[in-house]
Amino acid sequence: MNPFSxxxxxxxxxxxxxxxxxxGCCVSAKPITETGAxxxxxxxxxxxxxxxxxxxxIPAIDAHAHFFNASDMQAAGYLSGPIANEGPESxxxxxxxxxxVVELMARKFAPxxxxxxxxxxxxxxxxxxxxxxxxxxxxxQAIIERKDEIANELFKRLQRTDFPKKFQSxxxxxxxxxxxxxxxxxxxxxxxxxxxxSQNNLFNSTAAFEGPDEDHPAGLLAxxxxxxxxxxxxxxxxQKAYTTGAGSVRxxxxxMAMVDFDYWLDGCDHPPSRLRDQMxxxxxxxxxxxxxxxxxxxxxxxxxxxxxxxxxxxxxQAILRHGFVGVKLYPPICYQxxxxxxxxxxxxxxxxxxxxxxxxxxxTMCLDMDVPVMAHANFSKGAELVCDDxxxxxxxxxxxxTPGFERLRINAGHFGGNHKSPSAGEQWSSDFxxxxxxxxxxxxxxxxxxALADGKSDVVKKLVDLMQRDIGNGQxxxxxILFGTDWFMTARLKNWPDYADNIHQHLKTAGTTAADxxxxxxxxxxxxxxxxxxxPGKNRQRIIEYYGxxxxxxxxxxxx
Ligand SMILES: [Zn+2]
Numbered sequence: 001m002n003p004f005s006x007x008x009x010x011x012x013x014x015x016x017x018x019x020x021x022x023x024g025c026c027v028s029a030k031p032i033t034e035t036g037a038x039x040x041x042x043x044x045x046x047x048x049x050x051x052x053x054x055x056x057x058i059p060a061i062d063a064h065a066h067f068f069n070a071s072d073m074q075a076a077g078y079l080s081g082p083i084a085n086e087g088p089e090s091x092x093x094x095x096x097x098x099x100x101v102v103e104l105m106a107r108k109f110a111p112x113x114x115x116x117x118x119x120x121x122x123x124x125x126x127x128x129x130x131x132x133x134x135x136x137x138x139x140x141q142a143i144i145e146r147k148d149e150i151a152n153e154l155f156k157r158l159q160r161t162d163f164p165k166k167f168q169s170x171x172x173x174x175x176x177x178x179x180x181x182x183x184x185x186x187x188x189x190x191x192x193x194x195x196x197x198s199q200n201n202l203f204n205s206t207a208a209f210e211g212p213d214e215d216h217p218a219g220l221l222a223x224x225x226x227x228x229x230x231x232x233x234x235x236x237x238x239q240k241a242y243t244t245g246a247g248s249v250r251x252x253x254x255x256m257a258m259v260d261f262d263y264w265l266d267g268c269d270h271p272p273s274r275l276r277d278q279m280x281x282x283x284x285x286x287x288x289x290x291x292x293x294x295x296x297x298x299x300x301x302x303x304x305x306x307x308x309x310x311x312x313x314x315x316x317q318a319i320l321r322h323g324f325v326g327v328k329l330y331p332p333i334c335y336q337x338x339x340x341x342x343x344x345x346x347x348x349x350x351x352x353x354x355x356x357x358x359x360x361x362x363x364t365m366c367l368d369m370d371v372p373v374m375a376h377a378n379f380s381k382g383a384e385l386v387c388d389d390x391x392x393x394x395x396x397x398x399x400x401x402t403p404g405f406e407r408l409r410i411n412a413g414h415f416g417g418n419h420k421s422p423s424a425g426e427q428w429s430s431d432f433x434x435x436x437x438x439x440x441x442x443x444x445x446x447x448x449x450x451a452l453a454d455g456k457s458d459v460v461k462k463l464v465d466l467m468q469r470d471i472g473n474g475q476x477x478x479x480x481i482l483f484g485t486d487w488f489m490t491a492r493l494k495n496w497p498d499y500a501d502n503i504h505q506h507l508k509t510a511g512t513t514a515a516d517x518x519x520x521x522x523x524x525x526x527x528x529x530x531x532x533x534x535x536p537g538k539n540r541q542r543i544i545e546y547y548g549x550x551x552x553x554x555x556x557x558x559x560x
Contacts, residue, residue, distance in 0.1 A: 025103075026268035029071060029112030032277045039124045041551035044139055044232055045290035046239050047132060057247060059559055060500060060521040062254035063528075064374070064413050064447035064484030067234040067285070067293065070110040070227035071273040072258070076103035077265025079224075082332070082381035085388075090170040091215050097163045101154075102224060106272060109153055110228045113277035119230055120284050136236075143233045150228045151190035154221070159184070170217050171209060195222035196494045204494060214450070219492035226488040231281070235289055238487055241497040243292075249500040249521070252556035253292055254485075255529075256282070257328040257374060257413075260298035263306065264333040264349075264383050275303075276314060283322040291547055291554025294529070296326040296374055299362055301335060301355040312361055319369050323546045325529050325539050326409075327366060329375040331395070334387035335359075337375065338399040345384060363405055370409070370538035372528055377412035377432070377444065379425025389424070393431035400439040408441060409528055409537075411482065415444035418451045418459045429466055436471045436480045443528045446503070446520075447486030450493055453502040464510045467520075478516045482525045522559055532560050 076099040084095040111119065127135045158164065164184035191202040195218045198204075203218035213219070226234055242251040258278060262270055273281075275298060282295045297318035304311035318324035331337055334345055339356035366373055375391055382388040393416070400406045412435070416428025429444075436442045446452060451459040467478035483503065490496045507517050523532075530537015540560075547554050 025107070026270070027107075027272075028270060028274055029272040029277070030114040031274065032114050032117055032280050039120055039284055039287050040128050041287050042290035042553065043124055043128060043288040044135060044236065045132075045288070045292065046136075046243055057250045058504065058518065058521055059556075060242075060249050060251045060483055060504075061525045061556060061559070062242070062251050062485050062487075062500075063411060063445040063482035063525045065238065065254040065256055065487050066259075066489065067231045067238070067256050068258060068278070069229060069231055069234070070102060070106035071112045071271060072278050073271050074261050074265040074267045075106045075110075075227055075271075076100060077267040078261060081265055081383050085382065085385050086380060088211070088215050090211070091217070091220060093166050094163065094170065094217055094220060097158070097161050097166065098220070098224065101157045101161070102227065103267060105153060105157070105228060110272070111230050113273035113281040116230050116232070117281055117284065120232065120288060124288075139233070139236055143229070143236060146229055146233060147193050147225065148190065150225050151186060151193055153228070154224070155186045155189045158189075167217050189221060192218035192221035193225040195219050196491070196496045213494055214492050216492070216494065219494065223488065223491045226491055231285060232288065234488060235285065235293065239292070242485070242487075242500050245497065247498070247501040249504045251500060252522070252559060253294055253554070255326070255374070255525070256285075256293040256295045258282070258296060258298035259328065259330060260300035260303060260311070261330065261333055262300055262303045264300075264302065275311070279314065279318050279322055279324070282324075286323045287550055287552060291552045291556070294326075295324045296328040297324045298328045298330075300330070300333070301339065301358045301362070302350055304358045304362075305350060305354060309358075312358070312365065315362065316365060316369070319371055320542070323543070323550075325543065326372040326374055327362065329373055331391035332376055332380070332382040332387050334383050334390060336390050336395045336398070338395065338402065340398055341395075345386065363399070363408055366408060367404065370530055372409035372411055372441075374411040374413055376414065377428070378414035378417035379423065379428060380414075380417060393428055393435055396432070396435050396442075397438065400435060400442065406439045408439065409530070410439065410442045411528060412442070412444040413484070414447050414486070415449075415481065418446075418449040418462070420451050420456070420459075429462070433466055433469045433471065433477045436477055440473075441528065443480045443482055443524060445482040445484030447484030448490055449503070450490065450499075452506060453495070453499045455502065455506045460506050460510045464507070464512060467512065467516060478512075478519055479524060479527075481520055482528065483521045526560055
């Protein structure tokens with residue numbers, strides 16, 4: 001249940017945008033009613049040779065990535081809340097115009113889980129007789145065509161708003177452009193969708209833009225563009241940058257975190273594609289990618305409370321029957337990991353005490369099934385600014401100090417972040433190392449450490465120092481820190497395709513050992529998920545059996 005006033009505001013905004021009100025704004029997409037045709041395992045998988053450790057480059061497993069689309073989330077609420085809350089005024093004024101447009105497109109244009117289910121079946125019929133190279137070429141062609149459609153759709157809807165004017169002024173920042181014509185046009189929107197992807201992209205010159213990279217208006221459009229792809233296309237775009245692209249790092253698998261923001265954000269209670277359908281589709285993505293993705297089921301304690309335990313049951317199903325390996329939480333939507341402390345921020349929101357029993361049930365189930373919980377753990381991207389601190393080291397300490405829960409497998413996503421200027425969350429990374437001392441399976445990933453990728457010397461030093469810290473039992477924190485991209489949140493950055501290589505290069509030259517780098521790039525994440533041969537958790541046997549039943553070979557298993 002959303003506060004009525006915010007829903008009314010949201011509907012008003014749709015009207016004011018000049019786009020008119022959509023009938024049945026909150027209607028769900030058609031549900032998936034059956035498991036569908038048996039898709040060919042590995043239909044759209046990369047060539048295993050690309051992942052082979054014998055090829056140049058070190059293998060990696062990404063602990064933190066996203067491949068969803070706008071149909072899987074409250075896209076407008078996410079843009080106007082967590083994303084806009086952090087941005088500068090120039091970006092916020094663009095998002096003000098963009099978010100109702102994105103919401104309409106989320107319903108009318110983003111492929112729902114049902115639609116992609118059918119799409120994959122069609123691809124299977126059309127492509128299964130072709131060679132791997134030809135199949136991937138067809139997918140690449142489809143991506144180009146889809147980008148054209150996305151650019152056209154965004155242009156068509158945005159040209160009638162103030163967006164072109166604001167885009168233009170934030171681009172130029174009051175100065176004349178030095179090269180290229182970046183006026184708002186069908187062509188410039190299309191170029192923005194390839195931001196970072198090619199050297200001669202219209203927007204890749206910084207000459208016309210002053211300000212931090214993540215505030216670039218073309219980057220914002222590139223990020224938004226990904227919200228309208230088929231999810232399999234997002235996986236392929238990712239692989240072309242981090243798996244088969246030229247470089248020193250070859251990502252062999254990526255933990256794919258889903259999200260569930262139901263009830264907390266302005267707009268509709270549920271996204272067009274309901275969570276159960278997202279789960280069923282994700283299972284197909286595991287199959288056609290040949291186990292490239294390791295999916296994490298989203299869990300939202302408020303949904304669980306309202307549905308009388310349905311969310312928890314869905315987590316159990318995802319793990320036991322559908323090839324999932326963990327659970328994703330998002331505390332900055334405004335709850336504490338252990339459900340303690342604060343009174344509700346808004347009327348109608350649940351109290352922390354009300355969430356505590358369902359969260360306790362979730363953690364108990366995670367211990368039983370021996371799967372990790374991953375959570376956004378940075379002082380950022382809250383539903384409201386005051387929610388930014390919900391995932392603090394102190395709040396995670398409360399969880400791991402609860403008897404029994406010190407044994408939980410946990411990944412603190414973002415590891416407190418790589419704050420580029422003094423900010424309230426600066427101490428978080430260091431404090432998370434303190435939590436590692438208390439809890440033997442507490443890990444943290446460096447998702448969206450863009451300043452590290454840029455080689456900012458103080459940030460490189462910060463990470464290397466953290467890695468050296470003693471966490472007891474003869475261990476150093478280097479055994480608990482994970483490589484992560486947070487793609488496609490990073491699609492706003494111009495050099496996003498170099499993220500993995502840049503991090504690898506900077507760490508290699510910063511006085512770390514080869515063994516430390518190898519741990520960070522993939523060994524630690526295998527430990528966290530219980531996937532190693534030497535210390536297997538329940539995930540390993542479950543996944544091997546699941547892959548066996550589904551004909552999945554999952555090349556990354558060679559690394560274990
Ligand atoms: Zn993330």
